[in-house]
Amino acid sequence: MKKLLAAILVMMFALIACAGAEGTVFRMGIDAEYPPYSYMGDDGSYTGYDVEMCAKVCEILGWTQEVVPINWDTKLIQLDAEEMDCIWSGLTIDVIDPEAYTISMAYSDNSQMILTKKGSGIEKLDDVSGKRVGVQLGTSADILLSDGGDAAEFGASFGELVRYENYNIAFTELMAGAIDALAIDIGVANGKIAEYGEDYYCVAEPFAAEKYGICFRKADAEMCKQVEDAFMQLVEDGTYVSLAEKYGLDTANLCLAK
Amino acid sequence: MTLTAMIVKMSEGLGRTCAIFFLTLLFSLPLGLLVALMRMSKNRVVSAITSACISILRGTPLMLQLIAVAYGPFYLFGYTLLVKEKLLAIIIAFSLNYAAYFAEIYRGGIESMPVGQYEAAHVLGYSKGQTFMRIILPQVVKRILPSVTNEVITLVKDTSMAFTLAYMEMFSIGKQIANSQSSFLPFVIAGVFYYLMNSIVAFAMSRCEKALSYYR
Numbered sequence: 362m363k364k365l366l367a368a369i370l371v372m373m374f375a376l377i378a379c380a381g382a383e384g385t386v387f388r389m390g391i392d393a394e395y396p397p398y399s400y401m402g403d404d405g406s407y408t409g410y411d412v413e414m415c416a417k418v419c420e421i422l423g424w425t426q427e428v429v430p431i432n433w434d435t436k437l438i439q440l441d442a443e444e445m446d447c448i449w450s451g452l453t454i455d456v457i458d459p460e461a462y463t464i465s466m467a468y469s470d471n472s473q474m475i476l477t478k479k480g481s482g483i484e485k486l487d488d489v490s491g492k493r494v495g496v497q498l499g500t501s502a503d504i505l506l507s508d509g510g511d512a513a514e515f516g517a518s519f520g521e522l523v524r525y526e527n528y529n530i531a532f533t534e535l536m537a538g539a540i541d542a543l544a545i546d547i548g549v550a551n552g553k554i555a556e557y558g559e560d561y562y563c564v565a566e567p568f569a570a571e572k573y574g575i576c577f578r579k580a581d582a583e584m585c586k587q588v589e590d591a592f593m594q595l596v597e598d599g600t601y602v603s604l605a606e607k608y609g610l611d612t613a614n615l616c617l618a619k
Numbered sequence: 620m621t622l623t624a625m626i627v628k629m630s631e632g633l634g635r636t637c638a639i640f641f642l643t644l645l646f647s648l649p650l651g652l653l654v655a656l657m658r659m660s661k662n663r664v665v666s667a668i669t670s671a672c673i674s675i676l677r678g679t680p681l682m683l684q685l686i687a688v689a690y691g692p693f694y695l696f697g698y699t700l701l702v703k704e705k706l707l708a709i710i711i712a713f714s715l716n717y718a719a720y721f722a723e724i725y726r727g728g729i730e731s732m733p734v735g736q737y738e739a740a741h742v743l744g745y746s747k748g749q750t751f752m753r754i755i756l757p758q759v760v761k762r763i764l765p766s767v768t769n770e771v772i773t774l775v776k777d778t779s780m781a782f783t784l785a786y787m788e789m790f791s792i793g794k795q796i797a798n799s800q801s802s803f804l805p806f807v808i809a810g811v812f813y814y815l816m817n818s819i820v821a822f823a824m825s826r827c828e829k830a831l832s833y834y835r
Contacts, residue, residue: 393795400799401792403620405628430795432785435686439785442693442702529798556801 385424389415390445393430394527397552397608398451410608411449414468414592417600421591434499437462440578447577447588451546453501454574463585467572468592468601469548470614473502473512475564476550477542478535486568490518492541495531498524502544505569512569516544528553535561544568548610555609572616593617620800628796629808632789639709639778639788640816644771646714651721658726669722676719681712685783688712705786717774724766728759761831768824775816779809 391399393407402408407428419426429445436448440462453471454464475494477483483492496503503524506516516522523540525531532553534540543550547567554561577585595601596617605612612618620628657669676684689708692698701708732755740750779790789812793805 394798396799401628401795402799403624405620405624430785430787430791432783435690435783435785438690439702442690442699444702444785527794527798529801532801533803553801 385422386427387415387419387422387424387447388427388429388445389447389449390429390431390436390439391450392433392436394529395433395451395549397548397610399428399449410604410610411451413604413608414595414601415449417595417604418588418591421594422587437576440576443578446581446584447575449575451548451573452576453504453546453571454576455571456501456504457576461579463577463579463582465575465577465585465589465592466617467574468615468617469573469610470616471501471571471573472547472567472614473505473569473571474545474547474550474567475542476535476545476553476561477564478538479560479562481541483542483564486515486564486566489515489542489564491520493521493523493539494519494542494544495523495525495534495540496544497528497531498526500546501569501571502546505571506544515568532557547614551611552609620796622804625796625800625805626808629789629793629805629812632787632792633812635706635781635786635788636778636790636812636816638706639713639781640775642706642710643713643717643774646710647717647721650714650718652725654718654722655725655729658722659729673719673722676716677723681716681777681780682783684716685709685712685780688715689784705781705784709781709784709786713774713777717770720770721767724763724770725759727766728763729755731762732758761828764824764828764831768821771820771824772817775820776813 389412391407391409391412393399393401395409397409398411399407399409407430412428415428416426418424431439431445431448437457439445440448451471454467457464475483475486475489481492483489494506496506503522504510505512506519506522507513510516522544523531523534525534528543528545528549531540531543535543536557545553547563550563554563575585575588592601602612602615602618605615654669654673657665658673660666660669685708688711689701689705693702701711736754737750740754745754778788781788782791782794785791790809793809797803797805
């Protein structure tokens with residue numbers, strides 16, 4: 362028993378000792394279930410547009426990047442508790458309180474779209490009225506369409522707004538016909554359409570336009586500035602656009618390239 | 620990602636799943652007995668406080684308790700250890716929650732013992748402690764084993780709740796793979812993993828029951 366306890370203690374100390382490596386470690390918090398921005402790649406390590414942009418930023422600044430998968434529902438609590446240094450994962454900055462957090466410049470437009478299946482009879486936004494629409498819980502589409510959100514009136518016109526834990530399950534329900542459409546970020550929507558092909562399409566007109574950015578703790582304005590400067594270098598050398606193309610993002614959304 | 624790659628990746632999380640499972644059992648089984656004894660204490664204050672605690676732990680979701688243990692001390696006192704050491708927060712929350720359930724199982728077992736045994740032990744000159752440790756407890760353990768097995772099996776499945784604190788155990792990793800590969804295969808793999816673990820638990824517990832059935 363004593364030996365076991367000693368072993369546990371030794372392991373704990375080893376863990377703590379490992380945490381104190383040299384150099385600046387930049388811990389980016391991601392939703393690991395949010396392709397193409399941040400997800401688990403085929404080799405089992407985290408990848409995506411945001412993860413790779415962050416890696417390039419860290420390269421410029423000489424920081425060591427550490428990817429921290431977080432629980433999207435408790436992301437701000439985890440940021441407050443210093444589990445990571447920023448939230449950088451297709452984060453819609455419009456819904457973050459600028460008084461309480463340091464928010465970077467917007468690096469991408471994020472149109473909110475209605476994604477549906479051929480034969481649903483949905484051609485324009487008005488057609489969604491009375492239909493069953495799915496969203497991922499806690500995403501900007503969910504916040505916008507719920508009571509108090511900017512698109513709450515549009516949300517109220519639905520037959521029902523069904524909230525899922527992630528878009529993978531929501532999309533399966535759409536395929537199965539349990540819901541008529543999804544309210545979803547354009548980047549994620551295009552990813553799904555690229556994967557599943559012809560039978561799925563987005564209604565041309567977005568129901569809301571928002572912006573993606575990076576969120577830091579209030580006290581980390583200096584860190585935010587450094588990241589922004591490095592990010593702008595990547596905009597200038599073209600990495601910003603070429604990585605977006607690599608991950609199949611709509612380059613029309615890249616607001617810094619305009 | 621191939622099937623093998625998925626299984627390998629999810630196996631990495633399996634170690635964490637097992638850590639939650641074994642550490643929770645290690646702490647909650649003895650703690651449960653202590654809580655059961657406090658619950659049955661003749662001191663009204665101790666018994667009332669204990670039963671209030673049990674009532675709260677059984678009456679609120681484990682998911683909520685996980686958040687409360689990890690982030691409660693941080694928001695109230697700025698205490699960050701439980702935020703940084705996720706496994707510690709998870710083990711505390713799980714152990715408290717399971718101790719509450721185990722306590723009630725122990726209590727049921729202890730109270731089912733006939734008073735005559737205590738009287739007989741007293742006549743034979745056993746002290747209270749000796750009566751409990753040598754006569755009552757061995758019989759209780761035997762009697763409550765099936766109910767304990769139930770809880771242990773539930774614990775295997777409950778480990779997936781550690782995702783609430785963004786702890787990357789097996790099921791969290793499975794969900795990430797499912798999402799990036801748009802595949803339901805990881806859920807099948809997770810199902811097989813849980814079923815295998817529980818088969819082992821059920822087998823081990825039935826061996827224990829057999830070993831203890833010395834009167835038959």
